[in-house]
Amino acid sequence: MHLELLDLLLALDRVPQDPRWHPEGDALFHSLQVFDLARRETADRGLWAAALLHDVGKAFASADHAEEGADVLAELVCPRVVWLVRHHLHLLRAPAATKRRLRRTRALADLTRLRRWDLGGRSPAATVLRPEAAVEVLLDGADWTLLSIGGEPAPAHDLRKEPLA
Incomplete structure (x- = not known):
């Protein structure tokens, strides 16, 4: 799991983001900042993982990055983290x-925290950790057992399948 997660993070290096919303620069620097904010506020490693990995899909597709990232992570991390990234x-x-x-x-409490971070x-x-250190x-x-594929379950709600209006 270690090398796969590191590879996903390193793929974000130099991935540009719209400077209007992301003055910090590339997607890797942003993800490392979000991870740091999560670590300061909670001991919940599932939330740490979601914070660190929430934008991994930007290496593949910017517009649908939440879906892309969740699909890739589904083979690596627990359903709860996949759900948080997807949503x-x-x-x-x-x-x-x-x-x-x-x-x-x-789920709402977790999404609210992730959104704030x-x-x-x-x-x-x-100042952030290097990706390897993160x-x-x-x-x-x-x-x-909590972070791996068979670990902590996802929330029951799939917001993609429920109309949001």
């Missing part, structure tokens, strides 16, 4: 409908 833009695109559907669930990881002057920190002491 991390729903609070941006359809906030009212997302909040209504996920009302009073852990995603918005916060945009500093051009931030993956080491994520996996060091982690309960592999």
Whole structure:
């Protein structure tokens, strides 16, 4: 798992982002900032993983990066992390409908935190871990059964299959 996750992260190096929304620069620098924000706020390694990996799909497709990233991660990490990556833009695109559907669930709390960190990881002057160190920190002491494919289940809601209007 270590090398596969590292390869996915390194593929984000120099992947450009729209400077209007991402003044910090490339997708790798942004992802490392989001990971750092998550680590400061929670000990939940599933959320750390979602924060670090939420934009891995940008190496393949910018417009559909959440779907692309989740599809790639489905072979590597637990369903909960895949779900968070797949749905991390729903609070941006359809906030009212997302909040209504996920009302009073852990999934909404997790998405809300991930969204806040995603918005916060945009500093051009931030100091971040190297990608290799970030993956080491994520996996060091982690309960592999929670982060691996057969680990923590995904929330029951698939927001892609439910109309958001």
